[in-house]
Amino acid sequence: MSKGKVIVVAAPSGCGKSTIINAILEAGDLDLRFSVSATTRPPRPGEKDGVNYYFMSEEQFRDAIAEGEFIEYEEVYPGRFYGTLRSDVDRIINEGHNIVLDIDVNGALGVKEIYGPDAITVFIEPPSVAELRHRLESRGTESPEVIDERIDRAEYELSKAPLFDRRVVNDQLERAIHDVHNLIDGFTSL
Numbered sequence: 001m002s003k004g005k006v007i008v009v010a011a012p013s014g015c016g017k018s019t020i021i022n023a024i025l026e027a028g029d030l031d032l033r034f035s036v037s038a039t040t041r042p043p044r045p046g047e048k049d050g051v052n053y054y055f056m057s058e059e060q061f062r063d064a065i066a067e068g069e070f071i072e073y074e075e076v077y078p079g080r081f082y083g084t085l086r087s088d089v090d091r092i093i094n095e096g097h098n099i100v101l102d103i104d105v106n107g108a109l110g111v112k113e114i115y116g117p118d119a120i121t122v123f124i125e126p127p128s129v130a131e132l133r134h135r136l137e138s139r140g141t142e143s144p145e146v147i148d149e150r151i152d153r154a155e156y157e158l159s160k161a162p163l164f165d166r167r168v169v170n171d172q173l174e175r176a177i178h179d180v181h182n183l184i185d186g187f188t189s190l
């Protein structure tokens with residue numbers, strides 16, 4: 001049995017990344033599992049521990065770092081840590097399944113360095129920063145200060161897009177889902 005592949009999807013917050021990944025997972029035609037990250041941010045309404053994230057205290061997160069449990073981790077926002085657990089990723093690819101990681105740009109580039117040709121990095125772009133602000137405001141889950149913080153972060157992340165293997169602009173959701181689906185299909189059938 002051959003090992004599974006690693007698909008790393010990064011995008012500024014509000015680019016539709018989760019929607020795109022969920023649509024592809026739900027379509028169910030690709031042998032794809034979702035990598036559940038650990039985070040110290042609190043759950044949003046509807047999010048479940050062990051499904052969307054492993055929600056940890058800062059102390060639990062620091063212990064996991066000290067134990068070498070993360071492939072990569074980042075302080076994506078001040079005081080908010082996110083990390084990919086080595087045990088989950090390696091178990092899934094060793095079982096021959098492909099895994100999709102929804103992580104920030106720096107984490108994505110770090111994972112590519114570790115998995116090399118067994119990984120592909122995909123960057124989802126918004127049509128523009130103004131459109132991104134509009135989407136974040138209409139999602140209504142974040143305060144104005146958090147939205148400003150996310151826009152600053154998005155501008156930084158957009159500057160890293162050229163370092164990714166593939167780029168997909170999400171100006172039309174159905175087309176973006178189709179494009180990302182096809183490129184995962186192509187990569188995992190290699």
Ligand code: 5GP
Pocket residue numbers: 010011012013037038041072073074076082083084085102103104105106107108
């Ligand atoms: P959110 O708080 O909106 O769920 O996620 C914020 C950002 O953290 C997103 O860009 C998401 O992809 C990223 N993220 C989620 N999990 C991880 C992880 O394990 N590692 C890294 N580096 N970033 C992550």
